[in-house]
Amino acid sequence: MxxxxxxxxxxxxxxxxxxxxxxxxxxxxxxxxxxxxxxxxxxxxxxxxxxxxxxxxxxxxxxxxxxxxxxxxxxxxxxxxxxxxxxxxxxxxxxxxxxxxxxxxxxxxxxxxxxxxxxxxxxxGPNCPGLITPGQSNAGIIPADITEPGRVGLVSKSGTLTYQLMYELRDIGFSTCVGIGGDPVVGTTHIDCLAAFEADPETELIVLIGEIGGDAEERAATCIAEHVTKPVVAYVAGFTAPEGRTMGHAGAIVSGSSGTARAKKAALEAVGVRVGETPSATARLVRDRLASTDGRLAPG
CATH class of the missing domain: 3.40.50.720 (NAD(P)-binding Rossmann-like Domain)
Structure with a gap:
């Protein structure tokens, strides 16, 4: 589905x-x-x-x-x-x-x-790459030829990181990939997509990509703890971002201890989410988590 x-x-x-x-x-x-x-x-x-x-x-x-x-x-x-x-x-x-x-x-x-x-x-969105259900439909600017249909759901603030994870996990494939955008005000949130993937019977694992700024990832962590039973693997962009400077997206700015990548990582890990510190490390965590469940994966 x-x-x-x-x-x-x-x-x-x-x-x-x-x-x-x-x-x-x-x-x-x-x-x-x-x-x-x-x-x-x-x-x-x-x-x-x-x-x-x-x-x-x-x-x-x-x-x-x-x-x-x-x-x-x-x-x-x-x-x-x-x-x-x-x-x-x-x-x-x-x-x-x-x-x-x-x-x-x-x-x-x-x-x-x-x-x-x-x-x-x-x-x-706004300021998003759109969404794709591989093999079915593509609404936006996500490249359609970098992955296959599969059993991982992906929700991401970043377009390019969406593409990278799709490519690195192309042999496993995705149910749907949603780029929600990185502006301060977006219409669909991590939490919305987490709920939708939780309800989708063909999504077995969820990948969440966040970034510095705001508290969306912390709120997603609370949602995962209370409502999500499927495994979640995450990546948070911006571990080396300087304080007080907007990085890429309009919403990606750190002020003091608020919105840092490490704070978000800690919040997610506290509810059992495994968090990679690079996109490739995150892809490996996905493979490890699925392999521990069923051992059906092709080598990465």
């Missing part, structure tokens, strides 16, 4: 006719994603050719959903217009909005996240 995204998902692309939207729509189609159209009010009624497949362009998300039955929207929309685009998707009844855009003002993110929750729309 999978969480949030399956082969039945019908994917709409807001911003499909822009350079990034075109590039990644082509990649999503190549991965087998059921992309059903794009949205650009200035180009409504046109079609765009993707290697012989004509993709319709709609003037609004509402029109696209009414015509195609889209239930996922991937947004490649500039920061200044992202708030309105997410709210439009929510108002059209799209259940899942995947916001790839980085650089969205925090106030705008707060507004559209609250609006989406009221409308019953799950937001993944």
């Amino acid at each position: 999978a969480i949030y995204l399956t082969r039945e998902s019908k994917v709409l692309v807001q911003g499909m006719t822009g350079a990034e939207g075109m590039r990644h729509t082509r990649r999503m189609l190549a991965a087998g994603t059921d992309v059903v159209g794009g949205v650009n009010p200035r180009k409504a009624g046109r079609t765009v050719d993707f290697d012989g497949r004509a993709m319709p362009v709609f003037g609004s998300v509402h029109d696209a959903r009414e015509t195609t039955g889209a239930d996922v929207s991937v947004l490649f929309v500039p920061p200044a217009f992202s708030k309105d685009a997410v709210m439009e998707a929510a108002d059209a009844g799209i259940p899942l909005a995947v916001v790839i855009t980085e650089g969205i003002p925090v106030h705008d993110a707060v507004v559209f996240q609250a609006h989406a929750r009221r409308r019953g729309t799950r937001v993944i």
